[in-house]
Amino acid sequence: MAAAETGRRPHIPVLLRPLLAAVAPVSGVWLDGTFGAGGYARGLLEAGADRVIGVDRDPLALEMAQDWAGAYGDRLRLVAGTFSQLDVHAGEPLDGVVLDLGVSSMQLDQADRGFSFQKDGPLDMRMSQQGESAADLVNEASEETLADILYHYGEERASRRIARAIVEARAAGPITRTLHLAQIVARCLPRPKPGQIHPATRSFQAIRIAVNAEFSELVEGLEAAERALKPGGRLAVVTFHSLEDRIVKRFLQLRSGGEGQGNRYAPETRAEAARFTLPLRRAISPDEAELADNPRARSARLRVGVRTDAPAGPVDPQALGMPLIPKKGRR
Secondary structure: OOOOOOOOOOOOOOOHHHHHHHHOOOOOEEEEOOOOOOHHHHHHHHHOOOEEEEEEOOHHHHHHHOOOHHHHHHHEEEEEOOHHHHHHHHOOOEEEEEEEOOOOHHHHOOHHHOOOOOOOOEOOOOOOOOOOOHHHHHHHEOHHHHHHHHHHHHOOOOHHHHHHHHHHHHOOOOOOEHHHHHHHHHOOOOOOOOOOOOOOHHHHHHHHHHHOOHHHHHHHHHHHHHHHEEEEEEEEEEEOOHHHHHHHHHHHHHHOOHHHOOOOOOOOOOOOOOOEEOOOOOOEOOOHHHHHHOHHHHHOEEEEEEEOOOOOOOOOHHHHOOOOOOOOOEO
16 A cells, blocks of 8 residues: 555655656656656656656545646646546657556545544545445445455455454444444454554555545556557556555566466467566565655555557456455445
8 A cells, every 4th residue: 555654755756767667768758657746757757758647536636636737738637537548638649657546645645535544534535535434334334345445455364253343333323434344343353563554554455445446447547558559669567455456466477478378277278479578577665765865665566568559458356366355235
């Protein structure tokens, strides 16, 4: 999760320097699919991009950019939308796509957005500020659905215990505040030792992912990038937790021709033309200097792919290891 709640210099773009080095030389038209505070977009423009299209589903991010975006003139175009439709938002072939996944520090810092378990605010968590909120999910989902979300999206081993506690607590009245939910979760888990994460970290992550459909957005965004990129175009993705990184890693492996290996349990699949090449065989992690300057970067991983001229095509989300929550009814 892009979520070290340190309060220190919250808008530093993570892994920007190694990202720009990995995709150099920067030129042509790029799309920043998670615009946020605009750090990557500005970095790309200053590194040589002719134009950058900044896409974000958070209206506040685009509103805040109005103070400085005009300085770039027609080199920067802002679009309200999701990166799962980035090829539509671009409207033209792209030389590069950058995605910085997870929730931004800018969102975490605002208590009224409801992302933080350390600040009291309405239990919201909607990046687009539209649709079902975290409070709707927490108060209406069945115990079984809540447990599945906590386990599959947050890798929370105490998922069933926490789900049961949420259902019992909401019987006395709706759960509408972040600290209320954090207290319910914390009572289900041992007190953390020094240096350990807050007990509510995984649960808040899981609920946020469910509210914003982040995994399906990611898979569809990777497919959209494949459709939008020119041959030779670069895809750079920064992830912040293992589930996101697994999806991106498997996507690039499969799309670079790694899907043809069979084994005794699964038949060999028909080899297809590689749609990406991989200039970096391993993910890039932050160095000590970046970690000292920006602790938020500690879990970040950067992966890069270069588009070939092979036709784009659909991908099976299950082949990417995307967690799937069984469809169950609400209470």
